[in-house]
Amino acid sequence: SSRHDLDEVRVLVTAGGTREPIDPVRFIGNRSSGKQGVALAAAAADRGAKVVLLAANVEAAVLADVSERDDVRVVPVGTAAELEAAAQGAAPGADAVIMAAAVADYRVAEVSDSKLRKEDSDAPPVLELVENPDILVGLVRARHDGQVIVGFAAETAEDADELLERGRRKLARKGVDLLAVNAVGWVQGFESAENAVQVLDADGRMVREIGGSKREVAEAILDTVVDELAAARRE
Ligand code: PMT
DSSP, X not given: OOOOTTTTOEEEEEEEBOOEEEETTEEEOOOOOSHHHHHHHHHHHHTTOEEEEEEESOOHHHHHHHHTOTTEEEEEEOXXXXXXXXXXXXXXXXXXEXXXXXXXXXXXXXXXXXXXXXXXXXXXXXXXXXXXXXXXXXXXHTOOTTOEXXXXXXXXXXXXXXXXXXXXXXXXXXXXXXXXXXXXXXXXXXXXXXXXXXXXXXXXXXXXXXXXXXXXXXXXXXXXXXXHXXXXXXX
């Protein structure tokens, strides 16, 4: 990109999917590859930003796009708790925060120190889950003046109206400045090279609609971040 509209802007991006351990060898996870978050980090750096990328279980091949750059600091994390600690540590130093990571809403209540063995039980085990903190809501509560916080909403929906409706409800719950709503499904959103998002502002107005490569989606989201940063500076 030839644009330099993020020069000196400090951007915190989260990518990938958290893994919540069951025992030393098993976890509850999700299909996020980290591609969308890495595309955001690379695009922001190309536009001049200093980027911190919190990468939850992102494969080296996906991270390769940013791992050699000195304008992107990659911090690997595993669980939602680790991601939360890293995000709380990095957010105060960020002008913009983009939460593209897929965070587990629940973790296993009691993680076993030894491998759960089939021969030790006569019935299928029942895992008790407890709620994880909502990292994004925590960051919004701690937001400093002028900081722009972008959330994602990954929704399965029957049609475009239901998608937007779910997005708007999530917007209200999270209190973010911008929400990138993407439809997800068995073949859509997670893992694929392409994505389609509608970006809502804090009032629920759709300010961008874009489908294309995850890089193109990243550029469009960053356009809205640039606009928000400019608006915040005027206030
Ligand atoms: O990684 P890829 O394979 O490229 O796929 C990209 C993606 C589909 C994962 C990405 O575009 C995306 O939608 N990321 C958000 C996935 C998600 O967890 O969405 P959600 O609707 O469950 O959560 C809403 C927002 O709250 C997200 O910004 C999420 O990071 C945040 N959250 C959710 C739960 C939680 N406990 N803490 C959070 O901060």
